[in-house]
Amino acid sequence: MAPVTAADPRAWLLDPVESGSAAGFGLYLHVPFCDHRCGYCDFATAAVGDQAEQDQQVLFDRYLDALVTDLRRQVAAGPRRHAPEDGRGAVGTAWPVVTSIFIGGGTPTLLGGERLAALLGAVHDCLEVAPDAEVTVECNPETASVELFGNLARAGVGRLSMGAQSFAPHVLRTLERGHDAQRPVTAMAQAREGGIAEVNLDLIFGTPGETDDDWRATLEAVLVAGTDHVSAYALTIHDNTAFGRAVASGAMPQVDEDLQRDRFDVAREVLGAGGFEHYEVSNWSLGPARRSRHNLLYWRHGDYLAVGVGAHGHLAGRRWWTTRSTARYLDAIGAGDSPIAGSEVLTDEERAEERLLLGLRVREGLHPNDLPPIEPLALEEAMDAGLVETSCGRLRCTEAGWFLLDEAVSRLAL
């Protein structure tokens, strides 16, 4: 049999995943700091742009210490500390080998290369990290430099995820992004020069004021920039953000879902023509090897530890999350208290529902063993409606059904 190469459309079939445990073990570290909180952002972030440089550095040092302390405490407590008490999932006493690390934010690169290197060093000190583990750091183009990326590469970072959002200057202004349209391209060159090979660009489409041509030009620019991974998200306006309030007051139009669908189709067309594989509803990669392994872990219902403010962890059917307040997080860690703000042990039904809603996001779909019980009539109707299909013995969304994913899930989940 001929060897399957990355470009072969059958490639993903060689990567069958039947349950979370086979997907690996991840570590998520959250850095909440940003220069400025953008109008659409509802993540756990803390804007520090107004603070004096010296105060910022003191805060960053404190936060780094807290992250390391938090990590060490969790590791020392053992995996059973996070596992459900009912013994489901058969969690052992030793931590699995870490297969992916993701430092997200906020803008983690505001901490600087040395602090991030120290953080990764602490991870290696207390956990076993696989030699080929994927290590990703999120960054904003304006924080990029050859020196920073060099430091990160030496610390073992092999992948960057950069918030480019758009290549149209007026769209960047609406999104309150501080960089100009060409900055991500420069940043990519700096990443390669610093020794980081894999770069993802984050894009947002359907922003008020964005035209079809703006979006097409943005996608073309991405192809020219030479990235190997693209995440493109339809702008979602949350009530509790500046955009949400602007929509409520009538100052900003509501998102137009038809228009977002059109832009989504354009993204599929342009990126597909550029050789990108559309492997998750919002994610494209140049072949299976360049998919985000850490994000695949989420979609495959895998296990991951959470460290930092507003971080989410999952282990064997228990999910937990930490406080979204940086001040409260620092106080808790300083006082030796847990920063955990909440947790839930999933019922078997909820686990099945999650596997469905996560699994259908991914092109590979779901193995029948991972499917929750589905009413045959509901499945037949969802297939007749063109939402889902079976392919190679797996259930997955159709191309058209992907943008109607929630309709598909709510029809199939009991």
Place this chain on the structure above:
Amino acid sequence: MTYPIDRIRNFCIVAHVDHGKSTLADRMLQLTELVDPRKMREQYLDKMDIERERGITIKAQAARLPYKPLGDVDDEYLLNLIDTPGHVDFSYEVSRALNACEGAVLLVDAAQGMEAQTIANLYLALEADLEIIPVLNKIDLPAARPDEIAREIAAIIGGEPDDVLRISAKTGDGVAAVLDSIVDRVPAPSGNPDGPTRALIFDSIYDAYRGTLVYFRVVDGSVKPGDRIRLLATGFEGEIDDLAVNSPEETPIAALGVGEVGVLSAAIKEISQAKVGDTITLAGKNAREVEPLPGYREPLPMVFSGLYPMDSDDFPDLREALDRLRLNDASFTYEPETSAALGFGFRCGFLGLLHLEIITERLDREFNIPLVTTAPSVRYQVTLEQAIDPDTGEPKVVEVSNPQDLPDPGQIASISEPTVKAMILTPAAYVGAVMQLCEGRRGTMIAMDYLTEERVELRYQLPLAGIITDFFDQLKSMTRGYASLDYERGDYVVANLVRVDVLLNGEPVDAFSSIVHRDEAYPFGKNMVEKLRELIPRQMFDVPIQAAIGSKIIARETIKAKRKDVLAKCYGGDVSRKRKLLEKQKEGKKKMKSVGSVEVPQEAFVSALRSTGPKGD
């Protein structure tokens, strides 16, 4: 303690919603020291949760207040406060409560002035020959205009503006003077203590343990526990188990004589056996010769709506809930009906829209049955073309309260619709707007009077169907909330009416059918399909919505198929939030009724009928 007739004063309070009636009643209870201050609560007499929440009185109540006027230490009077319902739906109940009194406190907000409902009830009070004691409330409000409103009151009821008492029920200021006035001016009851017993039922409530409790006022004779009573209209007979007065908690009493007010129980199993307005007498061979007290009327529903369980499995529960509600509300009616779109349900009759709202809210709250309520309709009289009524020899007339039951147009000779005589009070500046509104609803003006230079009383004959959807809201918004409305039943009038049907995805949906005037059918149909296009969420396929008269399509809209339904990414592994959003979405779907292959939200069935007229300004 029993009171001689000349020491008894029976009175009620006539007031508009929010003008402070319940607060004044609370103060009176406190002033006569009947309620332990620790047990005092707001709106003491309003017992139902819905009453307290909405700040309105639905059921009538009574309180017995022993009172010694100032400087009259030995001279104790018995004041009976009969609290009346305060809404146009219940004007018959109000009239019976008024008939149990000799006097009425006319309570008017010193900032707002008289409202239509107050005036309508005032007229009922004058018809019942009550002594009117005008009182201005809320004189401590900065916006109070006591002099101006006192003049207005004097102009309407006669007398001098200076005779209008000024109080603040909130602070208690002036309330004693109101009580003194009641003693001085309200006549003592008159009645024959030795004649055959006659007592007026002004309210009844259902108690799960004791059966129906009957509130009454003795007109002639007396009653005591153990007496065997007969109710003249329903023919119920039974023995009085408990006889009590409300002071204001229920207190047993040995006997009640002429002019006294009390409550009795007599193992009356169903509330429909003790109707408001009926006469209580003593059973016996002479009972049939006792003259009933005047004014009794059978409750007559005016507004009809289909009630369907969201989940058809709830149908037996809905039937049981309606049976139970009927036990303590004899004025609503229900009979089973079926709808091709909604399945099995009930066609229910109500006194008015508030009554409808109260019943559906109680079904939801007390019985937890999610419902689809179809748009309210009225009862039409349809004269048939060919058929002859065998009893009268006249053309046969059928009554239709569900648009679905309207006979084929070919069989109809004519259709009559119920009308109301409406009274609207409005500031003079809005007369034009109000007239336009009434004429838009096919109203005919009967009279227009300037009560003062500023306030105008308009009287219209209006089709009932024209005011049961959003007339009141429109009136309020056009007049910035200043106009008020009251109405009473009018005659049936022949009108050129047709049925407008609605088709969803090509299939007629019977629950959306309405009977409207032919001249209004096109705009009605157009508005209806536009509304439905907004109310029904996008589906997986294009859904045409059509309005039709018979087979003729008069309006059409299309709900385009949805093209996006996916929530944001799972940021940083936050799957819980995503799952909860989806679960919420699924909950929302449960509030949809599947009509054919189209998911229709619960509220669409009523909201589609609300017109999109100008909103104020």
